[in-house]
Amino acid sequence: MSNDVLIVEDEPAIADTISYALETEGFITRRCTLGREALELLKEGGFRFVVLDVGLPDISGFEVLRRLRTFSDLPVLFLTARGEEVDRVVGLEIGADDYVSKPFSPRELAARVRGILRRTERGTPPAPPRFEVDENARRIRFQGQALELTRYEYQLLRLFLVHPERIWSRNELMERVWSGAEESTDRTVDTHVKTLRAKLRAVDPEADPIQTHRGQGYSLGKQS
Structure with missing residues (x-):
């Protein structure tokens, strides 16, 4: 199984922090700064997880997730600088698995990724045999x-x-x-x-x- 995580974040310092935290846990990380670029990479496959910033330069993280869900159920953790509950609710309603608000603890983020993977990979049922x-x-x-x-x-x-x-x-x-x-x-x-x-x-x-x-x-x- 791929251990690659795609980090979609346009702030280099934050992306560096996420990469370090996840690679310390044994993940392989790839990074991009634009939503459209992320979608192209995700269509190619090979990823196990996505860390997705809500505020991207081209299209919002919400729109990236909406498009992603048309072809993939890959687990997604949202990053948001917004404290409003409505934004968190919207993210979860359209298919995000969890969210972390900036500023965040790198160890907490890595722990959430691990927890989501344990939950989704253990609980994903196989397709019906027919x-x-x-x-x-x-x-x-x-x-x-x-x-x-x-x-x-x-x-x-x-x-x-x-x-x-x-x-x-x-x-x-x-x-x-x-x-x-x-x-x-x-x-x-x-x-x-x-x-x-x-x-x-x-x-x-x-x-x-x-x-x-x-x-x-x-x-x-x-x-x-």
């Missing part, structure tokens, strides 16, 4: 048959597979799968779920793994 996900090819097989999926169908089904049995509201799915997409509505989610179900049933007419929870949203049911 599904196989090929991350490199961005392809999903169902009962051994490759599914012909659009970009958003792939991202939607992959999200369900990473979090089996979790109920996702339409708003949560919009944030995680369609963030930044133009002219997307709640009906977009319903339409894609419908087409996904049709493609799964084309493989197995009795299959109905995507479950609807009235007034709540959708989940991927437990698979045998």
